[in-house]
Each structure stands twice: as C-alpha cells, then as structure tokens.
Amino acid sequence: MVAGLEVRGVEVRYGAAVAVEDVSLVVEPGTVVGLLGPSGSGKSTLLRAIAGLEPLTAGSILWEGDDLAGVKVFKRNFGLVFQDAQLFPTMTVGRNIAYGLGKLPRPAQQTRVTEMLELVGLPGFQDRRVTELSGGQAQRVALARSLAPTPRALLLDEPLSALDTGLRRRLAEDLARILRESRTTAVYVTHDQQEAYTVADRVAVLTEGHLLQLADPETLRHAPATREVAAFLGARAFVTEAVARSLGWDGSLATGEILAVLPGSLVLADDGVEVEVLDQGYTVDDVEIGVRLPDGQRAVVSSSDRVDASSVRVRLTGGAPIPA
Numbered sequence: 001m002v003a004g005l006e007v008r009g010v011e012v013r014y015g016a017a018v019a020v021e022d023v024s025l026v027v028e029p030g031t032v033v034g035l036l037g038p039s040g041s042g043k044s045t046l047l048r049a050i051a052g053l054e055p056l057t058a059g060s061i062l063w064e065g066d067d068l069a070g071v072k073v074f075k076r077n078f079g080l081v082f083q084d085a086q087l088f089p090t091m092t093v094g095r096n097i098a099y100g101l102g103k104l105p106r107p108a109q110q111t112r113v114t115e116m117l118e119l120v121g122l123p124g125f126q127d128r129r130v131t132e133l134s135g136g137q138a139q140r141v142a143l144a145r146s147l148a149p150t151p152r153a154l155l156l157d158e159p160l161s162a163l164d165t166g167l168r169r170r171l172a173e174d175l176a177r178i179l180r181e182s183r184t185t186a187v188y189v190t191h192d193q194q195e196a197y198t199v200a201d202r203v204a205v206l207t208e209g210h211l212l213q214l215a216d217p218e219t220l221r222h223a224p225a226t227r228e229v230a231a232f233l234g235a236r237a238f239v240t241e242a243v244a245r246s247l248g249w250d251g252s253l254a255t256g257e258i259l260a261v262l263p264g265s266l267v268l269a270d271d272g273v274e275v276e277v278l279d280q281g282y283t284v285d286d287v288e289i290g291v292r293l294p295d296g297q298r299a300v301v302s303s304s305d306r307v308d309a310s311s312v313r314v315r316l317t318g319g320a321p322i323p324a
Ligand SMILES: Nc1ncnc2c1ncn2[C@@H]1O[C@H](COP(=O)(O)OP(=O)(O)OP(=O)(O)O)[C@@H](O)[C@H]1O
Pocket: 014, 017, 018, 019, 037, 038, 039, 040, 041, 042, 043, 044, 045, 046, 191
C-alpha cells in the first residue's frame, strides 16, 4: 500500500478534449508536491480531480491505498484553498476559521481559532471583519480556515496569484513554514517556478496535460530530464559539446546529448569569450543581457548593471546535459 495520496494513471476529459492524461504521482504524508506548468497545462483540473470536483475518465485517486471513486468532495476530508480567499463576508475572522469545527464545543473552537491565527501570523485577529482585511491577510485567514479541522491533506490552487510580487514572495515563505510546521500533506498548484521551489518538497512539471518530470527543486534546477522541461524552467539555448567547450565549459557530453544553458549557467568573466550583446532588460533582481552565442543562438547572462558596450566576455560554467 502507498501511504498518503496516490494519483494513478489519471485522465480527465472535457468533452473530446483531454485536459489531463495518464498522470501518476504520490504525495507522501507530511510533504508538499507542487504542480507547476504554463497556463492550460492541466494543473487546476488535476487538483480538482483529486478534490473530487472533476470526474475521472480513467485512472484513480487513492488515499492510504483506498480508492476515492464515489467518495464525495466533503467526505474526502481534504482542505481546499483557492486564488480568491472566498471568506464569508458577514462573519468575523474567528467565525470563518471556526466554520468547519461544527462538532467541537465552543471553548475548544476558540482554542483552535487562536492556535490557527498564531500559526498564520495573525494573532488577535478573531474579531476583525473579513471585509477589512488586506488580500494577503485574507489568504492567511483562508489557510487558517482550511487547516482548522485538521484535514488529512490540503489542496491549494494558486493561493497567492492575486497578490503583488513582493507580498507573494514573503507569503510563499510563510506558507512553506506553516505547511512544514503543521506537517501537512499538500498539493500546491502554481505557474510560478520560484513559488513552487519555495513551497514544495517535490515539483511535478506539467504541460498539455502530461507529467514531464517529478523531482525535488535541486534536481529540477540542475538536471531537467528533457528539453521541454529545461525550456519551461528557463533554458533559452541548447548547445553541442563543441560550442559549450568554445565557451569555456569543461564538461563532456555522451553521444546523443546536448547541453541546456540554464539561468545562471553563463556568467560574465573578464578572461572569457567575447560575444555580441543583442539586448538588455531589467528584472526584479538584476539586468539580463541577451548575447549571441558562437552558433548564433541567443542566451542570457545576468549583470548587476547595464553594460555600455556592444560585446561582453562570458564563460559557460554549468548547464544540464539532456537528450538532444
Ligand atoms: N470546465 C471546462 N470545460 C472545458 N474545458 C476546460 C474546462 N476547464 C479547463 N478546461 C481546459 O482544460 C485544459 C486544462 O485547464 P486547467 O485549468 O486545468 O489548466 P491550468 O494549468 O490550471 O491553467 P491556468 O494556470 O491557466 O489556470 C485547458 O485546455 C482548458 O482550456
């Protein structure tokens, strides 16, 4: 028996269109699996299928080895958190959090609400009106409400995507801490790579309904399994061994492999190879300089400042060997 949540050969169709095809994965107890992929890749559909909100056209969802087919959404005992907090506007924060605690006596409910507000970093908020919360606070309350009845797993669908970037990063770190501290088994949908790496122990990369790779962030960052995964994770150029070596790379490739030039693989180096600057643009953290590699492909090198020259010197210090 597989412990925790198992997705086995799942397919979901909308009419003739296949949204999720033959996806299998396991979420071990107390761990978080991120579902990462571009828009339309089937992330939400898969999450909704796990929740019981979307019927499967093939495969099964199991909990501790038991098939959940026929088990209604609320009987699955999974907590759900969506992009929009979906709090009850007429209830206080405390009543929202206590909503799923119906069977507990009042004092025990109060204790649980206090505990949950501490956990999500909003101590003392129980009597606030939810209409007076900021977007980030509302999402924390939504998380507290989902965790209060101790669901056996938590399913989160882009819970931070309605927030601005700075807040999103901070909340992602908080969320990662909260999920770990509460040893929650969770599935976390996002299209944001950084958020997936922050929150999830393992990340499933999906495109067009297919699971391309399931691995920990370290492996995905350094060893994407295919060209498609590498491209989704930011590789812009794929070079032969000869081109890689001409850029100062000191590794070697097996027959049939190419090297994916990943973000950070190419660095500025005074004693490096001269390449033409094609373009420059600011990111949140630095300047991205687009350069032309010896084989004509465009690659990107990070710099702390814009450069004032038509060429820069670079060295290829890393990259991921993948099947050509
Ligand atoms: N209710 C629906 N009826 C018909 N097709 C749907 C429905 N919901 C989703 N789809 C289609 O299924 C595919 C997967 O959609 P899904 O929403 O799961 O992707 P996603 O990866 O979560 O995308 P996003 O990040 O944009 O939310 C898409 O092609 C989408 O158009």
